[in-house]
Amino acid sequence: MTPGIPGTGIGGLFYMFSAAALPLREAVRRLRGDVGASRWRDIALQQVLAAGILGGMWTTGWLLGVLFDTARRPVLGAAAATVSHNMWRTTTFEISLTTLAVILCTVELVGFWHRRRGRRDATRVRATLPTPIHGARRRVVAGSSTRLLLLLLAVELASAADPPTAVTQTSALAARSLARADSTYATGDAPAATRAYAAVLAIDPENSRATYRLGDLQRHEPARALPLFEQYVKLEPSDLWGYLAVADMLSRLGRNGAALHWSAAALRLAPGERDAVIGRARVLARARHTDQAVATYRGWLATHPRDAEAWQELARELLRAGRPGEAVDALERAQAIKPDPRIAERLTNARGIAAPAFTPQAAGSHDSDGNTIWRLGGALELGASGPARFGVDGGYVHVGDGASAVTLEALALRTTWRPLAVARIDASGGGTRVEPIASITGSSATLIPTGQVRVRWRAPASRLGVDLSADRSLVDASPLLVTNRVVRTQYGGSLSLPLVGPFTLRGIGKMATLRDSFEVNHKSTLTGVMAVAVSPTVELSAQVHQIHYDHPSVSGYFAPWQVQVAEAGMYAELETSGALVFAIDAGAGVQRVALQRPRFGSWTPALRLYAMLDAPLAPGRDLRLELESEDSQVAPVAATSGQWRYGSVVASLRWALP
Amino acid sequence: MTVIVPAYNEAASVGSTIRSLQSQTTPPRQIIVVDDCSSDETGNVARALGVTVIRPATNTGSKAGAQTYALRHVRTALTVAVDADTVLEPDALERLLPAFERPGVAAACGFVLPQRVQSVWERGRYVEYLFAFTYYKQVQECYGRPLISSGCFSMYRTAVLRAHGGWSNRTMAEDMDLTWSLYQGGNEVRFVPEAVCYPIEPRTFRLMGRQLRRWSHGFIQNVKLHWRGLLSVPYLRSAVAVALWDATVAAALYLVLLPILAIVLRTPWVLLGYVIDAPAVLVPVVVGGAKRHEIGRALASVPAFFVLRTVNALFFLRAAGAEFVLGRSLTVYEKGH
Numbered sequence: 001m002t003p004g005i006p007g008t009g010i011g012g013l014f015y016m017f018s019a020a021a022l023p024l025r026e027a028v029r030r031l032r033g034d035v036g037a038s039r040w041r042d043i044a045l046q047q048v049l050a051a052g053i054l055g056g057m058w059t060t061g062w063l064l065g066v067l068f069d070t071a072r073r074p075v076l077g078a079a080a081a082t083v084s085h086n087m088w089r090t091t092t093f094e095i096s097l098t099t100l101a102v103i104l105c106t107v108e109l110v111g112f113w114h115r116r117r118g119r120r121d122a123t124r125v126r127a128t129l130p131t132p133i134h135g136a137r138r139r140v141v142a143g144s145s146t147r148l149l150l151l152l153l154a155v156e157l158a159s160a161a162d163p164p165t166a167v168t169q170t171s172a173l174a175a176r177s178l179a180r181a182d183s184t185y186a187t188g189d190a191p192a193a194t195r196a197y198a199a200v201l202a203i204d205p206e207n208s209r210a211t212y213r214l215g216d217l218q219r220h221e222p223a224r225a226l227p228l229f230e231q232y233v234k235l236e237p238s239d240l241w242g243y244l245a246v247a248d249m250l251s252r253l254g255r256n257g258a259a260l261h262w263s264a265a266a267l268r269l270a271p272g273e274r275d276a277v278i279g280r281a282r283v284l285a286r287a288r289h290t291d292q293a294v295a296t297y298r299g300w301l302a303t304h305p306r307d308a309e310a311w312q313e314l315a316r317e318l319l320r321a322g323r324p325g326e327a328v329d330a331l332e333r334a335q336a337i338k339p340d341p342r343i344a345e346r347l348t349n350a351r352g353i354a355a356p357a358f359t360p361q362a363a364g365s366h367d368s369d370g371n372t373i374w375r376l377g378g379a380l381e382l383g384a385s386g387p388a389r390f391g392v393d394g395g396y397v398h399v400g401d402g403a404s405a406v407t408l409e410a411l412a413l414r415t416t417w418r419p420l421a422v423a424r425i426d427a428s429g430g431g432t433r434v435e436p437i438a439s440i441t442g443s444s445a446t447l448i449p450t451g452q453v454r455v456r457w458r459a460p461a462s463r464l465g466v467d468l469s470a471d472r473s474l475v476d477a478s479p480l481l482v483t484n485r486v487v488r489t490q491y492g493g494s495l496s497l498p499l500v501g502p503f504t505l506r507g508i509g510k511m512a513t514l515r516d517s518f519e520v521n522h523k524s525t526l527t528g529v530m531a532v533a534v535s536p537t538v539e540l541s542a543q544v545h546q547i548h549y550d551h552p553s554v555s556g557y558f559a560p561w562q563v564q565v566a567e568a569g570m571y572a573e574l575e576t577s578g579a580l581v582f583a584i585d586a587g588a589g590v591q592r593v594a595l596q597r598p599r600f601g602s603w604t605p606a607l608r609l610y611a612m613l614d615a616p617l618a619p620g621r622d623l624r625l626e627l628e629s630e631d632s633q634v635a636p637v638a639a640t641s642g643q644w645r646y647g648s649v650v651a652s653l654r655w656a657l658p
Numbered sequence: 659m660t661v662i663v664p665a666y667n668e669a670a671s672v673g674s675t676i677r678s679l680q681s682q683t684t685p686p687r688q689i690i691v692v693d694d695c696s697s698d699e700t701g702n703v704a705r706a707l708g709v710t711v712i713r714p715a716t717n718t719g720s721k722a723g724a725q726t727y728a729l730r731h732v733r734t735a736l737t738v739a740v741d742a743d744t745v746l747e748p749d750a751l752e753r754l755l756p757a758f759e760r761p762g763v764a765a766a767c768g769f770v771l772p773q774r775v776q777s778v779w780e781r782g783r784y785v786e787y788l789f790a791f792t793y794y795k796q797v798q799e800c801y802g803r804p805l806i807s808s809g810c811f812s813m814y815r816t817a818v819l820r821a822h823g824g825w826s827n828r829t830m831a832e833d834m835d836l837t838w839s840l841y842q843g844g845n846e847v848r849f850v851p852e853a854v855c856y857p858i859e860p861r862t863f864r865l866m867g868r869q870l871r872r873w874s875h876g877f878i879q880n881v882k883l884h885w886r887g888l889l890s891v892p893y894l895r896s897a898v899a900v901a902l903w904d905a906t907v908a909a910a911l912y913l914v915l916l917p918i919l920a921i922v923l924r925t926p927w928v929l930l931g932y933v934i935d936a937p938a939v940l941v942p943v944v945v946g947g948a949k950r951h952e953i954g955r956a957l958a959s960v961p962a963f964f965v966l967r968t969v970n971a972l973f974f975l976r977a978a979g980a981e982f983v984l985g986r987s988l989t990v991y992e993k994g995h
Contacts, residue, residue: 001806001831001873009908011794012938014900018797018893025801043800049793049942056938100900107899111889576892 019050174204208235256287288461290421308338322418324354352620355656365648463498480556581614606632620656664724665742678745684752722832726824743858753853764818764845768853781959782966792946799849809833811855831876842887874977875988909971
C-alpha cells in the first residue's frame with residue numbers, strides 16, 4: 001500500500017531529504033557507537049536515487065515553466081513578459097519545501113505537547129509535596145486501617161462526651177470520609193483519591209486537609225488547583241505550604257507577577273525555611289528573573305553549602321545566564337556532596353559547553369545571477385570563565401560567477417559578554433584581505449578593517465526587548481562587488497513592545513552606507529512587525545518592510561529607489577527530548593520594486609526560509625546545519641539584481657577541546 | 659519457523675503457495691493453512707499437499723481473524739504469515755532469518771512484486787511496487803522504520819506476536835495496525851529487499867477498487883487509532899504525517915486543482931501535470947527494474963502507473979472523507995482477487 005500519490009509530491013520530497021541526510025545520520029550513529037548502523041552500500045544507492053530524482057524534479061520544474069509559458073501566452077497575450085523557467089522551478093520547489101517544513105514542524109510540535117502532557121499525567125500520582133499540617137515535612141503515615149481505627153476511636157470518645165448533634169454527626173461523617181480519602185491517596189490511585197477528597201469537601205467545605213490534598217492532586221491543571229490552594233490559605237493563613245502552592249500554580253499559569261508576590265509572602269512567613277527560599281528561587285527562575293534567582297540560590301548556599309539540589313538548580317540558572325564555567329563549579333559541588341549519575345551527565349554537558357572549543361565551518365551559497373560562494377573557516381573559543389568569553393574567527397572565501405573569481409581571507413577577534421542574564425554584548429574586530437585584481441597591473445592586496453558590536457537586552461519573562469548593532473564589513477556577494485571593494489557600514493536597532501495578550505509590536509530600523517572607489521550610497525530599511533505568540537516557541541507575524549537607496553549603483557549591487565515587501569512570517573523553535581534543536585524562520589508574501597521614483601512594478605512573490613538544526617552528538621560536540629533560501633529583497637545578503645534568488649547551506653561542528 | 663496461510667476460497671492459488679513454501683532453501687517446520695470456511699476445495703487442495711489444515715467453526719470474517727486463529731497452534735520461535743495467493747522466491751525465508759539476530763527485531767518483511775504483470779492494473783501495481791520498495795521502503799529501512807511489514811509475506815517473533823494478541827481485525831489493514839503497534843511497544847521492524855514474494859494483484863478495475871477501498875480505509879483507520887502513540891516514534895510519525903498529507907490534501911489538489919486550472923487558463927496542457935513528474939518517478943523504477951533485469955517490462959508499465967496513481971488518489975480521498983468527515987468506517991473485509 002502506498003498512500004496518496006506516490007511520486008514526487010511532498011512524500012517524494014520527504015524521502016529525498018531523508019535519503020540525502022542518511023550519510024550524516026550514519027556518521028552520527030558511528031560516532032555514538034551504534035553498531036546496528038545500516039550498510040554503506042545501501043546508503044550510497046539511496047544517495048544515487050535521491051540525486052537522480054532531484055535531477056528528475058529539476059526537469060519537472062523546467063517542464064512546468066514551459067507549461068505555464070504556454071498557458072499564459074494565449075491568455076495574456078504576446079505582450080506578457082517571458083517567464084523565467086528558473087522562477088517556476090524555484091517557486092515550485094520553495095512552495096513544496098515550505099509545505100513539507102510546515103507538516104514536519106506541526107508533527108513535532110504536536111508530539112512535543114503530547115509527550116509533555118503525558119509526563120505530567122504520569123508524575124501526578126507520584127506527587128511528593130509534604131503534608132500541609134503544621135508546616136512540617138510529610139511524615140510517613142501509619143497504615144490506613146490503623147488510622148481508621150484511631151479515628152473511629154476518637155469519634156466514639158467525642159460522641160460519648162457530647163450528646164449527638166447534627167454538627168457532630170456531620171463532623172464524624174467528614175472525618176470518616178477524610179480517612180477513606182487519605183487511605184485511597186496512600187494507594188496512589190489519583191482519580192479515586194480526587195473523588196474521595198471532593199466528597200469530603202461536599203460534606204465539610206472548610207476542611208483544610210481535603211482542600212490542600214485535592215489541590216495537590218490537580219496540580220497538573222493549575223487553573224483548577226489554584227482556587228483550592230487559595231481557599232487553603234484562607235483556612236490556614238499561617239501555613240507556609242499554602243502560599244508556596246499558590247505561588248507555584250500562579251507561576252505555571254504564567255502569572256509571574258502574582259507568583260512573585262505570593263512567594264515573597266511565603267518567605268516573610270518563614271525566612272529561614274528551605275522550601276520558602278528555594279520555592280522563591282524557583283518562581284524567580286520560572287519568571288525568567290535569572291539574575292535574581294541566581295542571587296537567591298547563592299544566598300541560601302552561602303549558609304547551607306551541603307544542599308546538593310540547590311547547587312544543581314543554581315547550575316541550571318547559571319547556564320541560562322550564559323555562565324557555563326560557574327555552572328560547572330556548581331555541578332561539581334553538587335556531585336561531590338551527593339553523587340548521582342544524572343548530575344554527572346549534566347556536569348559532562350556543562351563542561352562541554354564551558355570548555356575551549358574549535359568550530360570548523362563549511363558553507364556554500366549560490367544565487368540566480370550565477371554567483372557562487374564557498375567559505376571554509378573555523379572559530380577558536382577560549383574556555384568560559386565568568387561572564388565573558390573570547391575567541392578568534394578565521395576563514396577563506398572563494399567568490400565566483402562562472403566567469404571570474406576572487407578569494408578573501410578573513411580574521412577577527414571576538415568576545416561575548418553577559419554582564420546580566422538579560423543583557424548580552426557581542427563584539428568583534430579584525431580584517432578581510434582581498435587578493436590583488438588580476439586584470440589591473442600593479443594592483444595589490446587590500447586589507448579592509450571589519451568589526452561588529454551588538455547589544456541585546458530583553459526584560460525577564462517579557463517580550464520587551466532592545467537590540468542595537470553596528471557593523472562594518474566587505475560586501476562579498478559577487479566577484480564584482482569584491483573587486484570594487486564595496487564596504488558596508490551599518491547601524492541598526494530594533495524595539496519589541498508587548499501589547500495585550502500574546503501580541504507584540506516590533507519596529508526595526510537600519511541605516512547603511514555603501515562605499516567603494518566609485519561612489520557612496522546610502523540604504524535605509526524600515527520594518528514593522530505585528531507578531532502573535534501561538535506558544536512559547538512558535539510565533540506568527542505580519543511584516544511590512546521598506547528599503548530605500550539614495551541612487552542606483554554601478555558597483556554591482558541592486559539599488560532600486562524603493563522596495564516594499566509585505567509578508568506573513570512564522571518562527572518556530574523545537575527542542576526534542578534528545579536535546580536536538582530545530583528552528584525555522586519562514587516568510588511568504590509579495591514585493592514590488594520601484595527602480596526610479598516613484599513608479600512601482602507589479603507585485604511579485606517574496607519568499608524566505610531559514611532553517612537551523614543543532615544536534616548534540618556527544619557532550620561538547622554539536623553539529624549545526626543551516627539552510628537559507630531567499631526570494632526576497634529583504635534578505636540579509638546583498639542582492640545583485642532585481643530577480644535575485646539565493647540559497648545557502650552552512651555546516652559547522654563545535655568540538656570542545658579537552 | 660511456522661508458516662500460517664489464511665485462505666478463503668483460494669483453491670486456484672493455494673497450491674502454488676504451498677509448493678513455494680515446501681521448496682524453500684530453509685524449509686519451515688510446519689505449514690498451517692487456515693481454511694476459513696471456504697466453499698470451494700481450498701482445504702482439500704492443501705491437505706493433498708501434506709500440510710496441516712485447520713478450519714474454524716465459523717468464518718472469522720477477515721484475514722486477521724484467520725491468522726490469529728492459527729496462532730494458538732504455533733510452537734516455534736518464529737511465525738511467518740503468507741497470503742494464499744502469494745508465492746515466494748526459493749530463498750525468501752532464508753533471507754529473512756538473519757534479521758532476527760538482533761533481539762529487538764519483532765518483524766521482518768521483504769520485497770513485493772505482482773505475480774502477473776499483464777493488465778493495466780497489474781502493470782500499474784508493478785511500477786508502484788518497484789518505486790516504493792526500491793526507494794521509499796529502503797529509505798524507511800535505513801531509518802529503522804519500514805512503514806508496514808507487508809501482510810502478504812512477513813516473519814514475526816512468535817512471543818512478541820502473542821503478546822500483542824496476534825493480528826487485530828479492528829482495522830481494514832491489519833498488517834499496518836500490527837506494525838505500528840510493534841513500534842509503539844519499542845520493537846524493531848526490518849525490511850529485507852532480497853527476500854522477494856509475488857502476490858496476485860487485482861486484474862480488473864472492480865477487484866482493484868475493492869482492494870484500494872480496503873487499503874485506503876485501513877490507512878485512515880490506523881492513523882485515527884495510532885496517531886497518539888506514533889507521536890513518540892521518531893521518523894515514523896513524520897513519514898505517516900507526510901503520507902496522510904499526500905493521501906488527503908495533495909490528492910485533493912491533484913484531482914481537483916489541475917482540472918480547474920485547465921479550465922481557468924483555457925488550456926489542456928495543464929493536465930500534463932498528472933504525468934509531469936515522470937522523469938523523477940522513472941529513476942527508482944529503472945534502477946529497480948535493472949536489478950531484476952526487467953527494464954523493458956518496467957518501462958512498458960510506466961504509463962499504467964499514472965492511471966493507477968490517479969485512481970489511488972481518488973480512493974484515498976474518498977476514504978478520508980468517509981472516515982474523518984462522515985464517520986462512516988469500513989468494516990466489511992473484501993478480497994482483492
